[in-house]
Amino acid sequence: MANGFQGRCAPKPLPAAEILSSYFSYDPLTGIIVWKPQAGKNQRWNTQFAGQEAGCIAPNGYKQIRLNGEGLRYHRVAWALLHRDCPTDVWIDHANGDPLDNRASNLRLASRSENARNAKRRDGCRLPRGVKRHHRGVKFEAQIRTSPGKRIFLGLFDTPDAAHIAYRAAAIKYHGEFARFD
Template identity: 40%
Template structure:
């Protein structure tokens, strides 16, 4: 499978994009304005969702792009400076209200719980040496210890309060 193009300076422009595709910001869908092949007649839904990545990919002028990046170009006139975050964490939901510019660190906060998480909450874990619950957040490449607590709920409350302050709109309560 061809990789989607994610370079900082793609050659596709907003005007070229609008010549070949229409975008419905409420539905998050792209449709072909012109017939590009027998498989893509005018009016048909553009692209396909990659089973490996979960993102919708759309080929324009022989280059594959992530649909969320095309939505950004379509609506703003330029590709995003860094990354695009899907606020609801659904990679195929490209509604304009669900897309937001994000740094890599902000985007990583929205990836869900790790598979080895045993507490059921991000940033909360059992501290076996003390027999207490530990709360922590990650910020600027460091782990910030928030304290040890007698209950998991107390650790979770401390973690959510600190994360809300540190992460702002990218905070997802655990």
């Protein structure tokens, strides 16, 4: 696809920043978005919601805000409020890997592969990132993915820790600021 996303991975376009800023205010130091009072809403709504943090934690672990029946990703709304725009052709990455930390200093633009490099590992992984047991079962293999479909073999090692050291060096070289080691 022209915008770099495939299938369901593409983020939905947000309402214009002017519309979002009429509903919400964003504190870039805390990462919190709060509802603004609404002139067209009844007093009960303003009493209950105005000044309160918007959104809730969705099952996927990210915060989400419902606006006019539409689910919006909290970090994308934060980006739009901060920068007055939220591009749909790139990802908004949480630099520290915490999807609940929406401070401006923790949000950055990323490609799909950069965002994936910074993803946390699934539970149940016993070996360090970038390490797997070699098919003969005695040594440990280190490898790194540098682009979709391209892996670089980094060597065979006697211990998982030695293999992980090789992975860490390669991750810094190939992934830069998006390198993640845990």
